[in-house]
Amino acid sequence: MQIIRFADLKPQPWRNGGGVTRELASHSGGASAGIAASEDGAWDWRVSIADVTSAGEYSPFPGMERVLTVVEGELLLLAVDGTEHPLEKYRPFRFPGGAASSSALPTGDVRNLNVIAREGAFKAYTSIIELSKKRAHPVFAGQLGILLQGQATVSPGSAVSPGSAGVDESGAGPDSPPVPLGRYDAVVGSDSQTPEILGRGFLAVVSIDPVTG
Numbered sequence: 761m762q763i764i765r766f767a768d769l770k771p772q773p774w775r776n777g778g779g780v781t782r783e784l785a786s787h788s789g790g791a792s793a794g795i796a797a798s799e800d801g802a803w804d805w806r807v808s809i810a811d812v813t814s815a816g817e818y819s820p821f822p823g824m825e826r827v828l829t830v831v832e833g834e835l836l837l838l839a840v841d842g843t844e845h846p847l848e849k850y851r852p853f854r855f856p857g858g859a860a861s862s863s864a865l866p867t868g869d870v871r872n873l874n875v876i877a878r879e880g881a882f883k884a885y886t887s888i889i890e891l892s893k894k895r896a897h898p899v900f901a902g903q904l905g906i907l908l909q910g911q912a913t914v915s916p917g918s919a920v921s922p923g924s925a926g927v928d929e930s931g932a933g934p935d936s937p938p939v940p941l942g943r944y945d946a947v948v949g950s951d952s953q954t955p956e957i958l959g960r961g962f963l964a965v966v967s968i969d970p971v972t973g
Contacts, residue, residue, distance in 0.1 A: 761916045761955060764904075766809070766944035774810070775819035781810040781874065784946045785904060787968070789881075805877040805884060805968050807904055809944055812836065813869045817862040824857030824876050827886045829964065831908050831944075833870030838863050850908075850962065852886040873906065875966055885967040896956035903949035903967050910961015913938035914947050 764784050771780040786806040809831070829852040830836050836847040839862050840855045847853050855861065857876055877884040889897055891912055899905040905914075916936045938958065941947070947955050957963060 761914065761939065762948040763914065763939065763941070764946040764948065765942065766946070767942060771811075779810060779812060779814070779816075781808045783808045784906065785948075805875070805882050807906075807946075807966050807968075808874050810872045810874055811869070812863060812865065812872060815862070815864045817860075820860070821857030821876055823879055825854065825879050825884065826857045827852050827854050827875040827884050829853070829873040829875075829886050829888070830870050831873045831964065833865075834867040835865075836863050836870050836872070837866060850888045852888070873908075873964055873966075875968075877968060881971055883969045883971055885969070887965045887967075889963045889965055891957065891959045891961050891963050893958060893960055896958040897963060897965075898954045898956050899947050899949035899965070900954055901949050901951040902969060903965055905947040905949065905955070905957050906964040906966065907941045907943060907945055907957070907959075908962045908964050909943070910959055912941045912957050912959025912961060912963070914941055915956045915958070916953070 766782065769782040769784070771782055773780055784807045786803040788803045828838065828847065830847050830849045834849060838845045838847050838853065841859045845853060873886065875884045875886055891897060891910060896915065897905065915938050941957070947957060949955065
């Protein structure tokens with residue numbers, strides 16, 4: 761089972777120096793592993809969590825598409841190419857990575873879940889799921905399940921890929937007890953012995969689909 765522990769991730773400066781982000785996962789075309797650290801901008805997709813503590817411009821990512829979700833705080837005012845969009849908590853918003861974008865914080869600091877994917881190669885989606893103690897939520901291959909709020913455990917699944925910073929590979933088998941998750945911990949999906957998350961709270965499910973044809 762592969763769990764990316766948020767507490768183990770090191771903050772990285774934004775490309776424009778205006779803030780910090782913590783990378784949960786990224787993939788570059790030359791890497792054989794689906795979850796691999798890479799230099800900023802050298803990847804084909806990335807999932808990260810950023811702390812936004814001041815208004816200002818966002819780093820441009822030409823040729824990319826972004827999906828931004830406020831996961832902590834009340835409201836973010838995002839301006840994209842001059843048009844302002846009020847983003848409320850847990851409402852994913854898609855916009856071009858190369859667009860001129862900036863944000864304002866009318867209600868204070870926020871924390872954002874950022875998913876960025878290269879256009880024409882991958883399509884990214886973010887869904888917010890309310891967890892249940894009675895019905896576990898599966899996390900399939902090509903997905904990350906990120907605990908946003910509440911208390912939850914994940915039942916053992918199969919390992920997907922080794923070697924990422926902040927990754928806990930417990931080696932738990934199918935008969936092992938469920939593993940507790942901390943806030944913003946991410947579970948790497950698998951289609952073999954699919955990990956299942958059970959609890960109370962909210963889960964972000966990030967799906968990264970290759971573009972074919």
